[in-house]
Every structure is written in C-alpha cells, then in structure tokens.
Amino acid sequence: MFDPQTRRKPMNPYLGGALAGLLVVLSVYGAGKFFGASTTFVRVAGYLESTVLAERVAAMPYFLKELPKLDWQMMFVAGIFLGAFLSSLLGNSFRLLPVPDTFAARFGRSAGQRGIVAFLGGILAMFGARLADGCPSGHGLSGTLQLSVSGFVALACFFVGGLIMAKLLYGGR
Amino acid sequence: MDLWYGLATGALFGVLLQRCEVLRYDRQLGALRLRDMTIVKFMLTTVVVGMIGVYGLLDLGLVKLSVKPAVLGGNIIGGLIFGLGWGLVGYCPGTAAGALGEGRLDAFWAILGMIVGAALYAEAYPRLLETVLTWGDLGKLTLPQVLGVNHWLVIGPFAVLVILIFRLFERLRL
Numbered sequence: 001m002f003d004p005q006t007r008r009k010p011m012n013p014y015l016g017g018a019l020a021g022l023l024v025v026l027s028v029y030g031a032g033k034f035f036g037a038s039t040t041f042v043r044v045a046g047y048l049e050s051t052v053l054a055e056r057v058a059a060m061p062y063f064l065k066e067l068p069k070l071d072w073q074m075m076f077v078a079g080i081f082l083g084a085f086l087s088s089l090l091g092n093s094f095r096l097l098p099v100p101d102t103f104a105a106r107f108g109r110s111a112g113q114r115g116i117v118a119f120l121g122g123i124l125a126m127f128g129a130r131l132a133d134g135c136p137s138g139h140g141l142s143g144t145l146q147l148s149v150s151g152f153v154a155l156a157c158f159f160v161g162g163l164i165m166a167k168l169l170y171g172g173r
Numbered sequence: 174m175d176l177w178y179g180l181a182t183g184a185l186f187g188v189l190l191q192r193c194e195v196l197r198y199d200r201q202l203g204a205l206r207l208r209d210m211t212i213v214k215f216m217l218t219t220v221v222v223g224m225i226g227v228y229g230l231l232d233l234g235l236v237k238l239s240v241k242p243a244v245l246g247g248n249i250i251g252g253l254i255f256g257l258g259w260g261l262v263g264y265c266p267g268t269a270a271g272a273l274g275e276g277r278l279d280a281f282w283a284i285l286g287m288i289v290g291a292a293l294y295a296e297a298y299p300r301l302l303e304t305v306l307t308w309g310d311l312g313k314l315t316l317p318q319v320l321g322v323n324h325w326l327v328i329g330p331f332a333v334l335v336i337l338i339f340r341l342f343e344r345l346r347l
Contacts, residue, residue: 010192010193010194010211011189011192011193012193013193013195013211013212013214013215013218014214014215014218014339016189016190016192016193016195016215016218017189017193017214017215017216017217017218017219017222018218018219018222019189020186020189020190020215020218020219020222021218021219021220021221021222021223021226022222022226023182023185023186023189024219024222024223024226024227025222025223025226025227025230026182027178027182028226028227028230028236029230029235029236030178031175031178031179031182032236032237033175033178033179033182034239035182035186035267037265037266037267037270038266038287038291040266041266041284041287041288041290041291042291042294042295044288044291045288045289045291045292045295046295048288048292049292060295060296060298061298061299061302062294062295062298062299063295070176071175071176071179072175072176072178072179073179074179075175075176075177075178075179075180075183076179076180076182076183076186077183077266077267077270078179078180078183078270079179079180079181079182079183079184079185079186079187080183080184080186080187080190080267080268080270080271080274081183081187081270081271081273081274082180082183082184082187082274083183083184083185083186083187083188083190083191083271083274084187084188084190084191084196084270084271084272084273084274084275085187085274085275086184086188087187087188087191087192087275088191088274088275088276091191091192093191093275094275094276095275095276095277096276096278097276097277097278097279098278098279099279100197100198100199100263100277100279101199102198102199102202102203103198103202103263103279111278111279114279114282115279115282116282117261117262118261118262118263118264118279118280118282118283118286119282119283119285119286119289120258120261120286121258121259121260121261121262121263121283121286122258122262122269122282122283122284122285122286122287122289122290123258123286123287123289123290123293124254124255124257124258124261124262124290125254125255125258125259125261125262125265125266125286125287125290126258126266126286126287126288126289126290126291126294127251127254127258127290127291127293127294127297128250128251128252128253128254128255128256128257128258129251129255129266129290130251130290130291130294131247131250131251131254131255131294131301131305131306132247132248132249132250132251132252132254132255133241133242133244133247133248133251134241135255135265135266135267136216136259136265136266136267137265137266137267138241139241139248139252140216140220141216141219141220141223142223142239143240143241144220144224145219145220145221145223145224145227146224146227146238146239146240146315147224147228147315147316147317147324147327147328147331148240148241148243148313148314148315148316149243149311149314149315149316149319150240150241150242150243150244150248150314151241152316153243153245153248153249153252154248154249154251154252154255155252156252157248157249157251157252157253157255157256158252158255158256158259159205159256160252160253160256161252161253161254161255161256161257161258161259161260162204162205162256162257162259162260163205163207163256163260164256164257164260165205165256165257165258165259165260165261166202166205166206166260168260169260169261170202170206
C-alpha cells in the first residue's frame with residue numbers, strides 16, 4: 001500500500017516480527033511476563049467506575065478478579081503508545097488522522113461516522129476478548145507460541161469473525 | 174521493577190509495530206479483506222520465533238509457561254464476537270494504543286469503546302460464568318498434550334507450515 005505521507009519505507013514485517021519474537025522470549029526470561037493487552041481495559045474500566053460507584057465496583061466479581069491497579073501489562077500497553085509515538089515522530093509518519101484512508105475511500109471522510117463505528121466496534125471487540133479470555137496479544141501471540149489449545153481456537157475465531165465483518169463492510173471490494 | 178520492564182518492553186514492541194505499519198487500520202483490514210498479509214507475516218514470525226525460544230528455555234528449566242485454560246464456549250463465542258468487533262474497529266486492544274500514539278484519532282474512540290465493552294462484560298460476567306464459561310471446559314491444555322507427543326514434534330511441523338504459508342503469500346504478492 002503506497003502512502004505518500006510516509007517518507008521512509010516500512011520495516012520488513014518478517015524482520016519486525018522476528019525481533020518482536022526475541023522481545024517476547026526476553027520478556028518471559030527476564031520478567032516472567034507474556035504479552036497481553038485486554039485485561040488492562042478491565043482494570044481501567046474498574047478504576048473509572050470506582051470513582052463514582054466505589055462500593056458497587058468493590059462487590060463485582062469480575063473487578064475482584066482483575067483489580068483496578070497499575071501492573072506490568074498496563075505499563076506494557078502504555079509503552080506501546082509511547083513507542084509508537086516516538087517512532088512515528090522520528091520516522092516522519094506521525095499524522096493526526098481522524099479517518100483511515102481505506103475507510104474514507106469506502107464510506108467517506110466523516111470523522112463522526114468513523115468515530116461511531118470505531119466506538120461500537122471497540123465495545124464488541126472488548127466484550128468478545130474478555131469472553132474469550134484474551135485478545136490477539138494474549139491468545140494470538142502468547143497463547144499460540146505456548147502451543148495452547150485456547151490460543152489456536154481463539155485466534156482462528158478472531159479471523160473468522162473479522163473476515164465476516166470485512167465482507168459485510170467492503171463486499172468484494 | 175516489574176512496571177519499568179513493562180514500559181520498556183511495550184515501548185520496544187510499539188516501535189516494531191509502528192515501523193512495520195502493523196498499527197494501521199488499512200493494514201488490519203487489508204488482512205481481513207485478504208489483500209495485504211503484512212500483519213499476518215509479522216504475527217506468525219513473532220509466534221514461531223517466540224515458540225522456539227520459549228520452549229528452548231523451558232527445556233533448560235529457565236522459564237515457566239502460563240497457559241490459559243481452553244474453555245471452548247468462551248474461546249469460540251468470545252473469539253467470534255471479538256472478530257466482528259475487530260472488523261469494525263480495525264484495531265485490536267494493543268494496536269489501538271499504538272495507533273493513537275502515531276496520531277490516529279479514531280483509535281481514541283476505539284479505546285473508549287473498549288473500556289465500555291470491558292465494563293459491560295463485568296456486568297454480564299456472573300451470568301456468563303454459569304453458562305458460556307462452563308461449556309467445553311478442557312482446562313489448561315496444550316497441543317503436545319492433546320497429541321501425546323514431545324513439543325518439538327509440534328513446533329517443527331508448525332514452523333514448516335508457516336514457512337509454506339509465507340511462500341504462498343509472497344507468490345500471490347499479498
């Protein structure tokens with residue numbers, strides 16, 4: 001995909017993926033931590049809810065299971081934000097963009113419409129990820145690389161659902 | 174110390190995701206529309222390298238696994254719901270944070286939706302725990318356990334399969 005805004009060529013995905021694989025191994029060896037992201041959203045939701053409904057949150061089983069606290073994974077997710085921010089600035093690919101190009105070409109440049117789709121999709125994606133007990137990081141990377149049955153089953157279902165939705169939205173185009 | 178490790182690991186991962194353009198909606202939908210397999214190449218390479226490294230260190234007794242239980246009801250139904258949402262949003266939870274980092278403003282709405290989705294799941298959790306999450310509970314299960322073979326007999330063929338998939342992608346220019 002040609003992007004006139006990007007002055008640098010993207011890194012080869014095989015090289016990037018291999019380096020990420022070494023990073024996983026290093027993280028498991030050094031810190032005993034496998035990659036994951038979606039539990040963080042539970043902790044943030046629990047924290048935000050507890051600022052208005054402290055007693056209710058304190059009695060909810062799911063928030064007791066995943067306490068609203070700062071942990072390795074929350075810092076990992078914050079790190080992804082930070083790393084992407086610095087890398088895009090240094091590589092001249094930082095771009096304040098309300099609507100992705102592919103979406104705009106199909107549905108138009110309305111930031112409101114894109115925002116609503118992203119918001120609703122986010123709700124569905126996170127509800128599903130929690131029901132599946134992981135997202136493409138926790139199941140897709142960490143689960144499959146440990147050869148866990150749950151990882152392969154969930155990853156296959158992620159793609160089946162995604163292929164169906166992409167077909168509904170974009171048809172054959 | 175854990176927290177600093179988390180931040181540093183995330184930052185390095187974020188740089189790699191950003192440099193390979195894996196964070197972009199266009200790349201993620203490219204894979205789901207079977208047009209551009211960049212994210213699949215990245216992901217499967219990470220998995221194969223991670224698999225060999227982690228199981229190698231496991232054999233040396235240097236690391237522990239952290240396998241999530243296979244609960245087929247949750248994994249399948251949740252996985253499909255995630256996929257449908259992913260097709261709409263075009264970011265997964267980790268990449269949404271990175272996409273916001275490189276200025277993609279729609280990722281802000283995605284993250285907000287994800288926080289709401291987590292809150293809704295917490296509401297539904299007690300009922301799901303008695304239903305979906307009891308269906309097909311197989312416990313912490315790995316493929317080598319299912320097949321009753323040494324893990325390297327799974328890792329070897331898996332790596333070969335991935336390389337064949339990559340050759341197919343390159344041949345089809347995906």
